[in-house]
Structure formats: C-alpha cells, structure tokens
Amino acid sequence: MPSSDLQEWNFHWRLVAGIVSCRKCLAHQSEELRNALLVHTDTCPYRLSKRTPWDELGRALHNIGVSDH
Ligand SMILES: [Zn+2]
Numbered sequence: 001m002p003s004s005d006l007q008e009w010n011f012h013w014r015l016v017a018g019i020v021s022c023r024k025c026l027a028h029q030s031e032e033l034r035n036a037l038l039v040h041t042d043t044c045p046y047r048l049s050k051r052t053p054w055d056e057l058g059r060a061l062h063n064i065g066v067s068d069h
Contacts, residue, residue, distance in 0.1 A: 003064050005059065005060035005063045005064070006060040006061065006063075006064060008060070009053075009056055009057055009060045011023070012024075012046060012050055012053075013050075013053050013056075013057070015057070018030060018031055020038075020053040020054065020057070022038070022040055022044060022046060022050070022053075024040075024044050024045060024046055025040050025041040025043070025044035025046075025047075027039060027040045027041060027044065029053060029054070031054055034052075034054035034055070037051040037052065038050075038051050038052070038053060039051075
C-alpha cells in the first residue's frame, strides 16, 4: 500500500497548526525546530526511536509522491 509510511507516521504523531505532537506523551515540536531532536517524556515508548518527526514526515510524503519542497 503506497500510503503505509504516512499511515505509520500518523499512528505515532499528530500534526495540528504546524506543530507535531507525540500521540503517546504529547511532546511537541514546531517545524522551525525540525533539526533538533524531539524530547519525549521519560516513560514514552517512542523516546529513543521517534525523535525526528519532521524528517519522517518528509520521507513518508516523498515515498507517496507528495512533497512540500
Ligand atoms: Zn512521546
């Protein structure tokens, strides 16, 4: 399924008004800070594996042929 990467991204993150938030711990990051590692809470299951939501979103969109750049 070509959109599976985007669905996977959407499973972990939500994007509202230019802010990406972790669905588990609600840690969030604006696009201006996309080059910084996102800091989750100490108990978040994604705290080590999911730290660059903007890059992951960019890859997911690129993989389905959509890009904002
Ligand atoms: Zn988190």
